[in-house]
Amino acid sequence: MKEITLNVNGENHRLEIEPHWTLLYVLREKLDLVGTKEGCNAGDCGACTVLIDGKAINSCLFLAVRSEGRRIVTIEGLAQNGKLHPVQQAFVDVGAVQCGFCTPGMVLRAVSLLAENPQPDATEIRQAISGNLCRCTGYVKIVQAIELAAQDVTTGSGVSDE
Amino acid sequence: MSNAYQVVGKRAPLVDSIDKVVGSARFGADIKLPGMLEGKILRSPHPHARIRYVDTAAAEALPGVLGVITAADTPMVRYGTIIPDQTILATDKVRYIGDEVAAVAAVDLETAEAALRLIKVDYELLPPVLDMEAAMRDDSLRVHNDVPNNIADHIHFERGDPDGGRRDAYACFTRRFTTPAVHQCYLEPNSCVATWSENGSLTLWAPNQGPFAARLVLARALVMPEDKIRFIQTFTGGAFGGKTWQQVWPITAVLARKAGRPVRIVLTRQEEFEATLPRVPMIIDLSMGVYRDGRLAFKETRIMSGNGAYSISAPAVHYVAATRYDSLYRLGNIRCTADLVYTNTVPTGMFRGFGNPQMHFAGESMMDMLAEAVGIDPVEIRRRNAALPGDTSAHGWYLGSCAVQETIEKAAEATDLVNRRRGGRPLADGKTFWGIGMASCIHVAGNRTIYKPYDGSNARVQVSGDGSVVVYSGEADLGQGCRTVFAQIAAEVLGVPMDAVTVAAADTDFSPFAIGTVASRVTTLGGLAVDLAAKDARDKILAAAAENWGVPAQALDMENGSVISRSHPERRLSFPVAAEIASDALGGKPVIGVGEYRTEGVVLPDPQTKYGNIAIAYSFGTQVAEVLVDTETGRVRVLRFVAAHDVGRAINPLGVEGQIEGGIAQGIGYALLEEIKMDRGRVLNPDFLDYRIPTSVDIPPIESILVEPDDPNGPFGAKSVGETAVVPTVAAVANAIYDAIGVRLTDLPMTPDRILAALREKRAGSQPSSSGA
Ligand code: FES
Ligand code: FES
Numbered sequence: 062m063k064e065i066t067l068n069v070n071g072e073n074h075r076l077e078i079e080p081h082w083t084l085l086y087v088l089r090e091k092l093d094l095v096g097t098k099e100g101c102n103a104g105d106c107g108a109c110t111v112l113i114d115g116k117a118i119n120s121c122l123f124l125a126v127r128s129e130g131r132r133i134v135t136i137e138g139l140a141q142n143g144k145l146h147p148v149q150q151a152f153v154d155v156g157a158v159q160c161g162f163c164t165p166g167m168v169l170r171a172v173s174l175l176a177e178n179p180q181p182d183a184t185e186i187r188q189a190i191s192g193n194l195c196r197c198t199g200y201v202k203i204v205q206a207i208e209l210a211a212q213d214v215t216t217g218s219g220v221s222d223e
Numbered sequence: 224m225s226n227a228y229q230v231v232g233k234r235a236p237l238v239d240s241i242d243k244v245v246g247s248a249r250f251g252a253d254i255k256l257p258g259m260l261e262g263k264i265l266r267s268p269h270p271h272a273r274i275r276y277v278d279t280a281a282a283e284a285l286p287g288v289l290g291v292i293t294a295a296d297t298p299m300v301r302y303g304t305i306i307p308d309q310t311i312l313a314t315d316k317v318r319y320i321g322d323e324v325a326a327v328a329a330v331d332l333e334t335a336e337a338a339l340r341l342i343k344v345d346y347e348l349l350p351p352v353l354d355m356e357a358a359m360r361d362d363s364l365r366v367h368n369d370v371p372n373n374i375a376d377h378i379h380f381e382r383g384d385p386d387g388g389r390r391d392a393y394a395c396f397t398r399r400f401t402t403p404a405v406h407q408c409y410l411e412p413n414s415c416v417a418t419w420s421e422n423g424s425l426t427l428w429a430p431n432q433g434p435f436a437a438r439l440v441l442a443r444a445l446v447m448p449e450d451k452i453r454f455i456q457t458f459t460g461g462a463f464g465g466k467t468w469q470q471v472w473p474i475t476a477v478l479a480r481k482a483g484r485p486v487r488i489v490l491t492r493q494e495e496f497e498a499t500l501p502r503v504p505m506i507i508d509l510s511m512g513v514y515r516d517g518r519l520a521f522k523e524t525r526i527m528s529g530n531g532a533y534s535i536s537a538p539a540v541h542y543v544a545a546t547r548y549d550s551l552y553r554l555g556n557i558r559c560t561a562d563l564v565y566t567n568t569v570p571t572g573m574f575r576g577f578g579n580p581q582m583h584f585a586g587e588s589m590m591d592m593l594a595e596a597v598g599i600d601p602v603e604i605r606r607r608n609a610a611l612p613g614d615t616s617a618h619g620w621y622l623g624s625c626a627v628q629e630t631i632e633k634a635a636e637a638t639d640l641v642n643r644r645r646g647g648r649p650l651a652d653g654k655t656f657w658g659i660g661m662a663s664c665i666h667v668a669g670n671r672t673i674y675k676p677y678d679g680s681n682a683r684v685q686v687s688g689d690g691s692v693v694v695y696s697g698e699a700d701l702g703q704g705c706r707t708v709f710a711q712i713a714a715e716v717l718g719v720p721m722d723a724v725t726v727a728a729a730d731t732d733f734s735p736f737a738i739g740t741v742a743s744r745v746t747t748l749g750g751l752a753v754d755l756a757a758k759d760a761r762d763k764i765l766a767a768a769a770e771n772w773g774v775p776a777q778a779l780d781m782e783n784g785s786v787i788s789r790s791h792p793e794r795r796l797s798f799p800v801a802a803e804i805a806s807d808a809l810g811g812k813p814v815i816g817v818g819e820y821r822t823e824g825v826v827l828p829d830p831q832t833k834y835g836n837i838a839i840a841y842s843f844g845t846q847v848a849e850v851l852v853d854t855e856t857g858r859v860r861v862l863r864f865v866a867a868h869d870v871g872r873a874i875n876p877l878g879v880e881g882q883i884e885g886g887i888a889q890g891i892g893y894a895l896l897e898e899i900k901m902d903r904g905r906v907l908n909p910d911f912l913d914y915r916i917p918t919s920v921d922i923p924p925i926e927s928i929l930v931e932p933d934d935p936n937g938p939f940g941a942k943s944v945g946e947t948a949v950v951p952t953v954a955a956v957a958n959a960i961y962d963a964i965g966v967r968l969t970d971l972p973m974t975p976d977r978i979l980a981a982l983r984e985k986r987a988g989s990q991p992s993s994s995g996a
Contacts, residue, residue, distance in 0.1 A: 095253035096246020098460070100410045101492040105911035108410055136246035149244040153236050156877040159885065160702025161243025162410040162460030168244060187919040194911065196408050196461050197702050198881060199888030200919040 065129045070138025084128050085109045085120040096136040096165050107193030110166035111135050117173035136165035147213035148172050157206035159197035167193050171207045175214050230715040231939050234877035238707045248458040251414035251430040252489045262478050262488035263335040265325040265342050267317035270351035270567040270904030281341040287334035290482030293325045297477050302443040304468055306534040311473045318532035319567050320904050321498030326474050328482040351567040351904050355527045358564050366565035375530045376538045376563040378545045380833050382617040388521025388556030392512025394596035399508050400585040401970045403898040404501040407574050408916050411460020412495050415475040418485035424451045425476055430459035432467045432699050433739010434731045444473045456729040462701040464573030468535055496909035500572030503540045504529040509585045513593045517607045519554045526561035531570035544578025546833055548586045550616035551665040552608035567904050579950045587662035587954030601661045602635040619834045624934040626869035627843035633928050634845040634867040647965035656852045658963025662954035663845040667838035668943035670742035680752035681735035684713055684760045684816040688806030690799030692724045697737030698749035699729050703945050704878040705745045709753045711874055716757035718784035719798050743943035750938035751820040760816025767805035839936040842943045844868035848955040852963040857975030864925045871934040871942030883927045883948045890952020892917045898972050
């Protein structure tokens with residue numbers, strides 16, 4: 062066991078962890094942040110996507126020890142003061158959510174895309190989310206949602222993940 | 224479509240989508256109970272073997288292990304959804320690689336995994352039964368000792384005069400079509416949390432498609448009264464047919480009893496691919512013929528369906544493949560023989576569309592071949608044969624509404640298919656070919672269920688004194704959006720805004736009985752029950768308001784959320800005030816509306832002849848695919864899909880579009896990418912790296928066209944769409960590939976290798992020509 066401090070959604074957590082534990086495991090089982098999903102535990106589906114210092118990563122492949130001293134944002138930390146992030150709002154509004162299991166990862170992937178590229182075209186969006194599987198929607202409305210959120214973010218009505 | 228309704232027919236985001244975007248929706252693996260242990264299942268590494276003994280002593284002695292179970296800890300009765308051929312854990316034999324042999328509960332996953340490695344199983348290996356045709360021979364080894372020829376189910380029926388039809392046909396073809404086992408690949412793996420109370424009752428949480436239907440089979444497996452089992456549906460991360468039955472439920476239950484603590488088991492993705500219930504693979508030998516004028520002369524089918532090691536719901540899937548396609552067209556001369564065959568491979572089951580996509584792949588490919596043979600286009604042959612509203616089909620299906628004609632025309636028009644067909648001419652680069660293809664389909668809406676023949680639904684609508692509304696239904700939302708549809712129906716009937724309505728999760732202790740989300744029955748049958756319950760609540764509120772005003776109840780009506788007097792429309796009560804009056808009259812109790820929908824006019828088909836009207840309504844659709852085929856690499860790119868679907872009235876057009884888009888995406892995967900590859904019973908690709916499902920870059924823009932005839936039976940005229948959407952997709956892609964490069968692929972998936980091989984055969988002149996009339 063090793064003692065570390067994780068900064069998750071703006072809060073510090075002191076934890077005893079095994080060095081081989083993944084960030085996904087620690088988030089779900091030790092911090093009870095079960096909004097982050099496990100779809101494959103092998104880096105193939107993107108359901109476990111979280112933000113580390115604003116960048117989307119697959120938390121099932123990321124060792125928890127490596128996240129010490131970095132800013133981790135999970136889906137639970139995205140809405141601010143009860144207001145949905147524009148990406149979350151857009152997913153709801155255009156019907157990009159069906160079963161919702163891919164949604165946390167997909168939303169965070171989109172947030173990180175828009176941070177890097179505030180006005181992506183449809184092809185860039187499709188490329189950016191191609192590591193996040195969705196079996197329900199056929200991606201059509203997910204792409205639309207991200208396009209809509211990009212408009213919101215660039216017109217300044219959005220909030221960033223900062 | 225013009226719409227006099229306030230809520231029904233409006234585009235509604237799913238009522239639970241906020242829970243899902245903020246991460247608060249609790250799925251199966253998110254359930255945690257105090258003292259909960261982690262469970263793991265020991266699975267057979269052999270496709271076929273006798274179990275001599277299982278030694279669990281070392282596993283039990285491992286610190287941190289609180290329970291180990293083998294078949295001896297289970298009731299050892301045989302049960303099944305349709306055919307009783309399963310046990311909770313393997314007793315005498317293991318029948319596929321992945322078959323459950325034992326299970327362990329421990330303080331954490333690592334300890335449970337370590338304990339699995341300490342269990343010793345002594346197997347006597349048996350030769351595996353792998354090939355369907357060989358399995359059916361008299362001298363084949365048996366998967367189940369009491370089933371000769373490994374035939375789990377045999378179907379044979381005839382309608383009209385198939386031999387006469389064949390004799391009189393102007394053109395006919397016979398082809399073999401094959402479809403592989405493919406996995407539902409719902410993103411959420413199956414899981415279960417189970418706990419027992421001191422009085423011997425069991426509570427389970429699991430993602431699933433219908434807790435009452437699940438409980439029925441669980442009660443048989445555990446040999447305990449149904450009402451001692453409480454089955455709670457968690458948020459369900461997709462299912463597509465794959466979460467109607469799972470062995471992990473009874474295993475977790477038995478393990479929790481043995482350990483004396485709550486237990487959670489979450490399947491890995493590898494277990495999902497190796498040991499859950501993928502789509503039934505089929506070998507379909509199909510002959511079809513047409514008269515000179517393009518009308519269908521006959522259809523003759525021989526089907527072999529892969530059951531795998533246990534039956535679960537495959538008999539029903541197999542039955543759908545044998546029958547359903549036939550009612551799409553005015554087709555009278557039919558013969559069908561179909562066998563469902565046991566092999567030592569993973570058991571198969573339901574997957575969106577049941578056996579219908581398999582048969583539509585064959586049938587709709589054949590329709591294009593027949594059109595070419597008589598010199599008409601794919602649109603015309605479908606129009607000439609399409610069923611019409613009011614028809615009773617060869618199987619006795621009454622088509623109360625049917626707009627298949629319109630879907631054909633609209634899809635053709637939107638894509639200008641007739642004029643844009645290429646017929647195998649290359650683009651400028653000389654190696655890339657563009658093509659377009661169409662396929663139509665029929666599906667059910669509110670099918671007779673496959674458990675017991677109960678096929679109604681029940682609902683309760685509770686209106687509190689403050690005007691808030693809760694809908695209770697035992698039907699299950701898997702992400703397809705039935706909670707939203709139910710909220711819309713209740714809101715419409717009561718005249719309240721949608722956000723005044725909550726739809727409770729399905730829980731066998733509290734929800735009214737329902738069969739669940741199978742057989743395209745939830746919008747129709749579930750929706751009709753909610754409609755009746757909401758009307759009952761409304762009538763009770765009107766009665767209370769009438770008494771309050773001292774007028775007869777018939778003098779009052781509900782309009783835009785207010786109770787009004789018919790004769791004095793200026794007299795009105797807002798809904799919350801009316802609800803308060805009604806509740807006060809009951810001493811403060813909420814008003815409870817009860818809805819029990821019982822199906823009329825639906826006849827359970829005769830078990831032998833399969834004749835009978837199987838559903839309250841039938842949905843239809845036509846899809847058109849545009850593809851690019853690279854003849855150097857064999858790669859197919861889907862460029863565009865246009866889908867015209869007869870869904871009856873769309874209660875939630877946004878949800879309908881979502882179903883069409885998702886269905887087509889799954890169909891594209893089935894057409895081009897997906898296959899559970901096996902070698903001697905072993906799954907070779909049990910992960911998303913090797914079993915590729917479509918990603919965002921594989922799916923083209925999809926345009927949905929909703930055709931909305933009012934169905935006489937459906938709620939507000941609605942029918943179904945979720946399953947229908949995947950039914951014609953594969954055939955549309957196959958027909959587009961044919962248009963592009965002039966080769967007809969009859970084996971799924973249509974991989975680059977297969978395309979290149981077919982092109983080579985064509986160049987060598989051995990591809991059977993389509994003009995072989
Ligand atoms: S769970 Fe991490 S990529 Fe699938
Ligand atoms: S919404 Fe179900 S996997 Fe994406």
